[in-house]
Amino acid sequence: MVMTTTDVHGRELRYFVTVAEELHFTRAAERLYVSQPALSKQIRALERQLGGPLFVRDRHGVTLTPTGTALLPHARRMLAVWDEGRSAVERSLADQRTTLTIGMSTSPGRGGLLPAIRSRFTAAHPNANIRLRQISWEDPTAGLADASTDVAFVWLPLPDEHRYTCTVLAEEPRLLALPETHPLASRPEIDFARDLLDEPFLALPDSAGPLHDYWLATDSRGGVPPRIGAEVASTEETYEALVAGLGVVLVATGNAPLITLGGVVTRPVLGIEPSRYVLAHRTDDHRPLPHAYARACRQVAGSNSVTGGGKTA
Amino acid sequence: MVMTTTDVHGRELRYFVTVAEELHFTRAAERLYVSQPALSKQIRALERQLGGPLFVRDRHGVTLTPTGTALLPHARRMLAVWDEGRSAVERSLADQRTTLTIGMSTSPGRGGLLPAIRSRFTAAHPNANIRLRQISWEDPTAGLADASTDVAFVWLPLPDEHRYTCTVLAEEPRLLALPETHPLASRPEIDFARDLLDEPFLALPDSAGPLHDYWLATDSRGGVPPRIGAEVASTEETYEALVAGLGVVLVATGNAPLITLGGVVTRPVLGIEPSRYVLAHRTDDHRPLPHAYARACRQVAGSNSVTGGGKTA
DNA sequence: GGTGGTCATAACCATCAGCTATCACAACGG
DNA sequence: CCGTTGTGATAGCTGATGGTTATGACCACC
Known part of the structure; x- marks a missing residue:
C-alpha cells in the first residue's frame, strides 16, 4: 500500500495562492522569486497530491477549476494562521529578550533583599522589565525546569543540580x-x-x-x-x-x-x-538578563552581613 | 544575507503537536510512525527556524517552553484548517465524480431535447446527479474552458476548437x-x-x-x-x-x-x-459521465428528424 | 554497577525543490 | 508564409533535507 502523505508544505500553498491571484505562471514565478519550471512543478505536485487539477491551463491564460476555487480560501486562511503563529512566537521571544521572569518558591522577604537586587539590576539594564511569579512547591526549581522563569529564588538542594547555577543568598538555621x-x-x-x-x-x-x-x-x-x-x-x-x-x-x-x-x-x-537560600538560573542559559540579575545578586549577597556568605556555586 | 524561509511544512507542525501532547519524544515518534531521531531532528529544525526552543528536554521528561505554549494553539488550528481544506477539495472531487454539470449558452429548448437526452443518460447512470448552469455569453464555451461545467450546449465555432469534442444537435438556418x-x-x-x-x-x-x-x-x-x-x-x-x-x-x-x-x-x-448547435465536452476529459452524456446526445441527435444530422466532429 | 530508558549525534541513502536549457504550441506581424 | 514572441511543460542536474540504523551520553533504578 502506498502511504500517501496528507501534509502540505506552506510553500505549496503560497505558490498556489499566488498563481490563483496572478492567473499566470510566469508572473507568479517572478513574484515568488523562483523560476517558472519550479513553480509549475510545485503546482503539479500539489494537484497530484490532492487528486485533481486546481488550474486549467489555456492559451489565453490560467483559470481556477472549481476544486481550486474551493481550496483557495482555505489556503489563504492557513497562511494567515501560520502568520499569526509566527508572530505569536516572535512576540514570545521578544518578550523573553526584554523581560526577566523571576520565580520564587517562597517570598524572598529578608528586609529589602529584592529591592536591593532590583536597583543594581536596573542600573545595568534600565530598559528591562521584571515579572515576578509565585511558583507552587510542586516545582522545586520555581519555573526554571520548564523555562517558565529565567531566574528563581529557591532552596537547595535542587534536582539535576548541575543544570543550574546558584548564588547563595542566605545560609540560615x-x-x-x-x-x-x-x-x-x-x-x-x-x-x-x-x-x-x-x-x-x-x-x-x-x-x-x-x-x-x-x-x-x-x-x-x-x-x-x-x-x-x-x-x-x-x-x-x-x-x-x-x-x-x-x-x-x-x-x-x-x-x-x-x-x-x-x-x-x-x-x-x-x-x-542549616538551609541555603539561593538565586538560581539555568547553566545553559547565556542570555544577558539572567546573568545580570545573578551578578546583582552576588553583589548584594557579598555586602549583606546578615546572610552567611556570597559564595557562587 | 541569508534568506530564511518563512514557510512551514505541515509535517513539522504535526510532529510538534504530537510531541506537545505526549511530552515524550520516543512515544510521539512511534505514534507518528517515524524513528525517534527523525522526530528529534525535525523538532530541532523547527526550533532553529523559529529562533527559540519549543521544548525543554529534561531527564524527567519534556516540557513546553512559553514559546512552545504560545505556538501550540496556532499549530493545532493550522492543521485543522488544512483538514478543512482537504475535505473541501475531497467534496469537490467527489461531487465531480457523481454529478454532471451542464452548461448552456442559450436554453436548448427544441421540444423536449433535454428530457430526451436526460432519459437516455440516466438509463446508463441512474445514480448520477445533473446540474444545469446558465452561462453568460462572455464565455463561448459555456463553462468548459474553466472546467466549471462538464458538458455544454454551445454554438460553433468555438475558440481552441481542437480542445473540445462536439456532437452536432441542430444545423439550422x-x-x-x-x-x-x-x-x-x-x-x-x-x-x-x-x-x-x-x-x-x-x-x-x-x-x-x-x-x-x-x-x-x-x-x-x-x-x-x-x-x-x-x-x-x-x-x-x-x-x-x-x-x-x-x-x-x-x-x-x-x-x-x-x-x-x-x-x-x-x-x-x-x-x-446556417448555425450549428452542439453538445461539447473537453477532449482531454475522459471521465465516464461526460462521455455517457455525449453518447446519449448522439443517439438523440441521430433519431431526431428535425435536426440536420447526428454527426460527431 | 549493570540495565533499561531517555534524547542527541553520526553516517548514510533516497527524495525533492531548485536551477538552466529546451521543447511544444499558439498568436502575431512582417 | 514564415520567423518572432510568449506561454506552460519537460529534461537533467545539483544541493538540501528527511528518513533510516547504529551509537553515545546521561540518569534512574535495581
Missing part, C-alpha cells in the same frame, strides 16, 4: 514551626533526634524531589521514616495546616516571619543542617 | 430578429448583403471570440465592418435591446421562440450560413 498549643512549644529549643522523630510533619509534594526529604531532615533521622501529617505546597497551606494541628514543619530563619502570624511559634532546633 | 415596428419587418424574407450591411446589430462581447464575428455574419459582409448597436450577453438582454430598438440580431431557428415574445418578429435571411 532551620527552626521548627508549630502551633503555640503544642506541648513542645514550651521548650526554648528542641533537639531534633530526641524530640521530633515521632512527630507528624508537614511535607512537600513528592514532585519536589530532594527538597521533600530535605525539609523533613531525613538525613538526621537515623533511618527512622518520618510521619507525614499533611502535604503542603505553599506558605498559606503551611500556615493553615499548622494551626489545624496537622503537624509541625521546619522553616528557614528568614521565612519565620511569614508563618508566625497568629497561633504559630518557632523554636530553634539542634542537630540539623 | 439563422433568422433575423427585429422589432415588429422595424421597416424590414414588412418583408417576408431578407437578403443579408443587400439589406443588412448598414443595419446596427446586437453583438456578443469581444470575449466570445469567433462567435462574436459569427453572429454578425462578418464573413458575408464582403469586408464592410458591421455597425454595433449594443452588446448583449444573454437572451433576456437581447430581447430588451431588440424592443428598445438598439439593433437587430441573427438568431438560430430553434431559438426564435425564446425571443419572439411581444413586439419582436423573425424573418428568414438569404445569403448566410
Whole structure:
C-alpha cells in the first residue's frame, strides 16, 4: 500500500495562492522569486497530491477549476494562521529578550533583599522589565525546569543540580514551626533526634524531589521514616495546616516571619543542617538578563552581613 | 544575507503537536510512525527556524517552553484548517465524480431535447446527479474552458476548437430578429448583403471570440465592418435591446421562440450560413459521465428528424 | 554497577525543490 | 508564409533535507 502523505508544505500553498491571484505562471514565478519550471512543478505536485487539477491551463491564460476555487480560501486562511503563529512566537521571544521572569518558591522577604537586587539590576539594564511569579512547591526549581522563569529564588538542594547555577543568598538555621498549643512549644529549643522523630510533619509534594526529604531532615533521622501529617505546597497551606494541628514543619530563619502570624511559634532546633537560600538560573542559559540579575545578586549577597556568605556555586 | 524561509511544512507542525501532547519524544515518534531521531531532528529544525526552543528536554521528561505554549494553539488550528481544506477539495472531487454539470449558452429548448437526452443518460447512470448552469455569453464555451461545467450546449465555432469534442444537435438556418415596428419587418424574407450591411446589430462581447464575428455574419459582409448597436450577453438582454430598438440580431431557428415574445418578429435571411448547435465536452476529459452524456446526445441527435444530422466532429 | 530508558549525534541513502536549457504550441506581424 | 514572441511543460542536474540504523551520553533504578 502506498502511504500517501496528507501534509502540505506552506510553500505549496503560497505558490498556489499566488498563481490563483496572478492567473499566470510566469508572473507568479517572478513574484515568488523562483523560476517558472519550479513553480509549475510545485503546482503539479500539489494537484497530484490532492487528486485533481486546481488550474486549467489555456492559451489565453490560467483559470481556477472549481476544486481550486474551493481550496483557495482555505489556503489563504492557513497562511494567515501560520502568520499569526509566527508572530505569536516572535512576540514570545521578544518578550523573553526584554523581560526577566523571576520565580520564587517562597517570598524572598529578608528586609529589602529584592529591592536591593532590583536597583543594581536596573542600573545595568534600565530598559528591562521584571515579572515576578509565585511558583507552587510542586516545582522545586520555581519555573526554571520548564523555562517558565529565567531566574528563581529557591532552596537547595535542587534536582539535576548541575543544570543550574546558584548564588547563595542566605545560609540560615532551620527552626521548627508549630502551633503555640503544642506541648513542645514550651521548650526554648528542641533537639531534633530526641524530640521530633515521632512527630507528624508537614511535607512537600513528592514532585519536589530532594527538597521533600530535605525539609523533613531525613538525613538526621537515623533511618527512622518520618510521619507525614499533611502535604503542603505553599506558605498559606503551611500556615493553615499548622494551626489545624496537622503537624509541625521546619522553616528557614528568614521565612519565620511569614508563618508566625497568629497561633504559630518557632523554636530553634539542634542537630540539623542549616538551609541555603539561593538565586538560581539555568547553566545553559547565556542570555544577558539572567546573568545580570545573578551578578546583582552576588553583589548584594557579598555586602549583606546578615546572610552567611556570597559564595557562587 | 541569508534568506530564511518563512514557510512551514505541515509535517513539522504535526510532529510538534504530537510531541506537545505526549511530552515524550520516543512515544510521539512511534505514534507518528517515524524513528525517534527523525522526530528529534525535525523538532530541532523547527526550533532553529523559529529562533527559540519549543521544548525543554529534561531527564524527567519534556516540557513546553512559553514559546512552545504560545505556538501550540496556532499549530493545532493550522492543521485543522488544512483538514478543512482537504475535505473541501475531497467534496469537490467527489461531487465531480457523481454529478454532471451542464452548461448552456442559450436554453436548448427544441421540444423536449433535454428530457430526451436526460432519459437516455440516466438509463446508463441512474445514480448520477445533473446540474444545469446558465452561462453568460462572455464565455463561448459555456463553462468548459474553466472546467466549471462538464458538458455544454454551445454554438460553433468555438475558440481552441481542437480542445473540445462536439456532437452536432441542430444545423439550422439563422433568422433575423427585429422589432415588429422595424421597416424590414414588412418583408417576408431578407437578403443579408443587400439589406443588412448598414443595419446596427446586437453583438456578443469581444470575449466570445469567433462567435462574436459569427453572429454578425462578418464573413458575408464582403469586408464592410458591421455597425454595433449594443452588446448583449444573454437572451433576456437581447430581447430588451431588440424592443428598445438598439439593433437587430441573427438568431438560430430553434431559438426564435425564446425571443419572439411581444413586439419582436423573425424573418428568414438569404445569403448566410446556417448555425450549428452542439453538445461539447473537453477532449482531454475522459471521465465516464461526460462521455455517457455525449453518447446519449448522439443517439438523440441521430433519431431526431428535425435536426440536420447526428454527426460527431 | 549493570540495565533499561531517555534524547542527541553520526553516517548514510533516497527524495525533492531548485536551477538552466529546451521543447511544444499558439498568436502575431512582417 | 514564415520567423518572432510568449506561454506552460519537460529534461537533467545539483544541493538540501528527511528518513533510516547504529551509537553515545546521561540518569534512574535495581
